[in-house]
Amino acid sequence: MTAQPHVKVRNLCVTVKGPDGAPLRIVDDVSFDVARGEVLALIGESGSGKTTIALALMGFGRGGAVISGNIRVGDATLDGASGTTLASQRGKRITYVAQSAAAAFNPSRRVIDQVIEPALIHRTASATQARARAIELFRALALPSPETIGSRYPHELSGGQLQRLMAAMALITKPDLVIFDEPTTALDVTTQVEVLQAFRRVFREQDATGVYVSHDLAVVAQMADQILVLNRGTVREQNAVRPLLEAPVDEYTRMLVAAAHPVVQAQPPVIAQPEPLLTIANISAGYGPVDKAGRLAHPVLSDVSLTIGRGAAVGVIGESGSGKSTVARVVAGLLAPTAGTISLDGNPLAPTVAGRTREQLRRVQIVFQNADVALNPAHNVGDILGRVLRFYHGMKGPEAQRRVTELLDLIRLPASVADRRCDELSGGQKQRVNLARALAADPDVILCDEVTSALDTVVRGAILDLLADLRRDLGVAYLFISHDIATVKALCDEIVVLYKGTRVESGSCDTYTAPPFHPYTDLLIRSVPELRTGWLADETAQLQVPFAHLAEQSDLCRFLPRCPVAIAGRCDVDAPPLRAMSAGNAVLCHRTEAELAAPHVLKV
Amino acid sequence: MKPGSFLRFARRLPLSGKVGLTLVVFWIVIAVVGPFLTPYSPGAFVSEQVFAGSSSQFWFGSDFLGRDVLTRLLVGARFTVGLSAVAVTLAACTGTGLALTAAVGPRWLDELLSRLMDTLISIPSKIFALVMVAAFGSSLVLLTLIVSITYVPGNFRIARSLAIGLTKLDYVEVATARGEGRLHIALVEMLPNMIRPLSADIGLRFVFIVLLLSGLSFLGLGLQPPDADLGSLVRENVSGLGEGALAIMVPAIAIASLTVGVNLLIDAATQGKVR
Numbered sequence: 100m101t102a103q104p105h106v107k108v109r110n111l112c113v114t115v116k117g118p119d120g121a122p123l124r125i126v127d128d129v130s131f132d133v134a135r136g137e138v139l140a141l142i143g144e145s146g147s148g149k150t151t152i153a154l155a156l157m158g159f160g161r162g163g164a165v166i167s168g169n170i171r172v173g174d175a176t177l178d179g180a181s182g183t184t185l186a187s188q189r190g191k192r193i194t195y196v197a198q199s200a201a202a203a204f205n206p207s208r209r210v211i212d213q214v215i216e217p218a219l220i221h222r223t224a225s226a227t228q229a230r231a232r233a234i235e236l237f238r239a240l241a242l243p244s245p246e247t248i249g250s251r252y253p254h255e256l257s258g259g260q261l262q263r264l265m266a267a268m269a270l271i272t273k274p275d276l277v278i279f280d281e282p283t284t285a286l287d288v289t290t291q292v293e294v295l296q297a298f299r300r301v302f303r304e305q306d307a308t309g310v311y312v313s314h315d316l317a318v319v320a321q322m323a324d325q326i327l328v329l330n331r332g333t334v335r336e337q338n339a340v341r342p343l344l345e346a347p348v349d350e351y352t353r354m355l356v357a358a359a360h361p362v363v364q365a366q367p368p369v370i371a372q373p374e375p376l377l378t379i380a381n382i383s384a385g386y387g388p389v390d391k392a393g394r395l396a397h398p399v400l401s402d403v404s405l406t407i408g409r410g411a412a413v414g415v416i417g418e419s420g421s422g423k424s425t426v427a428r429v430v431a432g433l434l435a436p437t438a439g440t441i442s443l444d445g446n447p448l449a450p451t452v453a454g455r456t457r458e459q460l461r462r463v464q465i466v467f468q469n470a471d472v473a474l475n476p477a478h479n480v481g482d483i484l485g486r487v488l489r490f491y492h493g494m495k496g497p498e499a500q501r502r503v504t505e506l507l508d509l510i511r512l513p514a515s516v517a518d519r520r521c522d523e524l525s526g527g528q529k530q531r532v533n534l535a536r537a538l539a540a541d542p543d544v545i546l547c548d549e550v551t552s553a554l555d556t557v558v559r560g561a562i563l564d565l566l567a568d569l570r571r572d573l574g575v576a577y578l579f580i581s582h583d584i585a586t587v588k589a590l591c592d593e594i595v596v597l598y599k600g601t602r603v604e605s606g607s608c609d610t611y612t613a614p615p616f617h618p619y620t621d622l623l624i625r626s627v628p629e630l631r632t633g634w635l636a637d638e639t640a641q642l643q644v645p646f647a648h649l650a651e652q653s654d655l656c657r658f659l660p661r662c663p664v665a666i667a668g669r670c671d672v673d674a675p676p677l678r679a680m681s682a683g684n685a686v687l688c689h690r691t692e693a694e695l696a697a698p699h700v701l702k703v
Numbered sequence: 704m705k706p707g708s709f710l711r712f713a714r715r716l717p718l719s720g721k722v723g724l725t726l727v728v729f730w731i732v733i734a735v736v737g738p739f740l741t742p743y744s745p746g747a748f749v750s751e752q753v754f755a756g757s758s759s760q761f762w763f764g765s766d767f768l769g770r771d772v773l774t775r776l777l778v779g780a781r782f783t784v785g786l787s788a789v790a791v792t793l794a795a796c797t798g799t800g801l802a803l804t805a806a807v808g809p810r811w812l813d814e815l816l817s818r819l820m821d822t823l824i825s826i827p828s829k830i831f832a833l834v835m836v837a838a839f840g841s842s843l844v845l846l847t848l849i850v851s852i853t854y855v856p857g858n859f860r861i862a863r864s865l866a867i868g869l870t871k872l873d874y875v876e877v878a879t880a881r882g883e884g885r886l887h888i889a890l891v892e893m894l895p896n897m898i899r900p901l902s903a904d905i906g907l908r909f910v911f912i913v914l915l916l917s918g919l920s921f922l923g924l925g926l927q928p929p930d931a932d933l934g935s936l937v938r939e940n941v942s943g944l945g946e947g948a949l950a951i952m953v954p955a956i957a958i959a960s961l962t963v964g965v966n967l968l969i970d971a972a973t974q975g976k977v978r
Binding site: 473475 | 872873874876877879880881882883891892895896898
């Protein structure tokens with residue numbers, strides 16, 4: 100047994116029925132080994148077949164896909180196994196952690212019952228033993244109050260906690276192989292770090308063998324021992340993590356490594372003092388009914404201000420729930436603010452779409468994150484763009500057709516795309532069309548709501564380049580909303596950081612390269628995984644948070660319960676002042692510039 | 704639709720869709736030309752024997768009064784297909800139209816329409832028909848109206864829930880942000896995305912309408928003799944069920960093939976990539 104690798108896959112092919120009925124090979128002749136206790140990462144962009152391979156390891160082919168080749172896990176051979184044999188292996192010897200744990204848990208059952216379920220189904224342990232092991236795993240995964248967390252229901256837990264609970268579920272039967280399918284992709288960057296740390300610790304403690312599917316090279320660099328680079332169902336390169344990152348052999352790998360750090364080529368024209376185009380002043384907004392005191396049931400934004408100059412790009416970053424998308428919705432007139440004003444070229448805009456003129460609407464366009472639902476699947480690309488042209492410019496017939504072709508050329512798609520429907524396009528193409536629809540209006544400002552978040556790194560790079568080119572060529576301004584500080588830094592010249600609906604920091608892009616920053620900005624920047632092995636190990640030192648027990652209060656610093664540098668007697672008593680730093684950025688914090696600039700302050 | 708594009712549509716259908724299309728086309732042809740092909744007069748007592756089996760003289764045998772089943776089938780198909788098609792079109796247009804109004808209109812209008820439909824749905828359809836026929840007398844127009852009014856609320860509910868779901872989608876929000884009017888949002892952005900699930904609903908409702916019409920005919924509220932639709936053929940020959948008479952089997956199979964055909968066609972046409 101010693102000579103045999105723990106997991107051995109040879110000549111794995113997965114064939115599906117193509118659109119024309121002919122067999123289509125989506126995974127072609129893939130072979131790899133995983134040694135016991137090691138983690139192999141499958142990396143590639145969407146459509147590379149990485150999830151298909153992961154599922155094939157469990158003997159599962161989606162939608163009638165045919166799997167051929169040899170798959171051996173431990174001493175079990177899985178290829179050609181029957182349904183009952185597979186069922187006895189799945190959840191016991193091979194377990195799976197899905198991308199969205201929130202969708203994978205049954206909302207009507209307590210978490211602990213679901214976590215120990217695999218052990219009970221496969222009779223590997225009694226309920227009491229399984230519970231004990233679950234609690235041990237919860238502790239290893241750094242879940243809060245491990246003894247009692249299991250008695251909660253999934254909706255009472257956060258996304259990051261559910262993802263860790265799902266890992267506990269996968270490890271409960273001491274499996275031979277754990278498959279992680281993009282487990283942190285849907286998480287915020289600050290949560291991702293915590294989950295990755297927990298995964299790494301539990302992997303080392305349990306000596307588990309894993310296959311880690313991801314599109315994010317930086318994440319993989321922290322988690323895996325070996326990396327397998329996939330493109331269109333074939334293996335491009337396989338190597339240990341460090342040599343692969345430092346000296347990629349394959350051209351495609353080099354492209355992936357390069358795309359991990361978004362860099363925009365086109366340099367925008369430098370405008371010394373751009374005239375303000377769109378001014379958002381002291382906006383508050385939220386959802387739900389208004390109570391007697393005039394407060395909303397679910398306030399989202401409080402007192403947010405920002406200014407976008409003509410042709411400028413302003414980035415808004417923050418984690419989910421920070422209210423960054425609400426900013427775009429308020430500016431677009433989809434949600435009326437409860438306080439504050441928005442003005443375009445000095446003229447105030449009505450709170451909602453109904454009160455704005457068509458010309459005002461034309462000048463401010465919004466682009467949504469998810470092009471799959473932002474483009475009407477019932478219409479073809481030409482109709483979608485043509486409608487905007489007719490609506491704002493009264494263009495019809497050949498004139499509109501010519502403009503559609505021009506627009507498609509602008510976003511670097513062939514003119515033939517105009518006759519195709521959106522569901523026939525790839526994710527990147529859809530996002531380009533989504534952008535073209537906004538461009539068709541000849542806007543002054545485009546509100547980009549997480550436009551690159553759903554895309555792969557390579558496609559993301561291309562879209563960012565396109566955005567920068569359009570800005571240079573057309574002079575259009577952006578309000579660029581993202582949770583990813585690296586993306587924002589690449590494109591924007593000013594950045595606003597939102598935390599729970601308050602603006603905690605604002606300043607030009609350069610001020611975000613070195614301290615002083617707001618402690619939350621600092622956390623955001625440090626949470627972005629770096630493309631080197633061992634980055635996560637450096638970050639394992641847990642910072643002490645003095646006020647973790649306090650609930651968030653609207654009249655104090657919102658970040659207080661998570662702030663590692665909060666000062667007793669000041670931060671928990673008064674609202675923080677807005678301090679102007681010498682570098683030009685403004686920070687909402689009790690700490691002085693000198694304190695925030697000194698790195699040691701974070702370890703006080 | 705041009706003949707070429709119709710053929711292309713037919714060729715792209717899966718097998719089940721082709722079967723469905725064949726059945727539907729067959730019944731439409733029968734509905735159009737059936738009455739001209741009848742070997743006898745539909746009301747004539749031509750056979751000595753009631754519930755006779757198949758013979759060269761009477762292909763589908765004779766009914767409970769000794770009339771030719773084939774003749775009555777050919778005449779009855781027109782009523783069933785025609786009445787049901789008109790009624791289902793009316794019901795779907797009204798229901799979906801009101802649903803879209805409710806979805807894009809102000810909140811109070813949605814509330815008003817929804818409660819109105821709830822009221823309508825709580826009236827038993829047969830009692831409603833009874834009252835209407837008692838008040839206005841039985842006629843083809845009235846029958847069509849009764850049946851379509853009965854099925855408006857169901858279609859409204861389904862269409863409204865689809866439309867409400869669509870109003871939350873980004874492309875509808877984009878159109879709203881662009882400043883599009885309610886009519887454009889309802890008809891251009893929302894309606895095309897509701898067609899598929901609505902077609903399935905319409906197929907189902909077509910079947911219900913065929914059944915309701917038959918039920919009404921049985922109660923004497925529907926078509927008045929000597930006219931008869933497929934449903935009333937089944938009902939009037941129900942005494943032949945015990946001996947398995949062709950007179951009851953043939954119209955029953957006719958209804959089944961019509962409704963199954965409609966559903967097969969709609970399923971295939973809306974689920975595949977066929978436009």
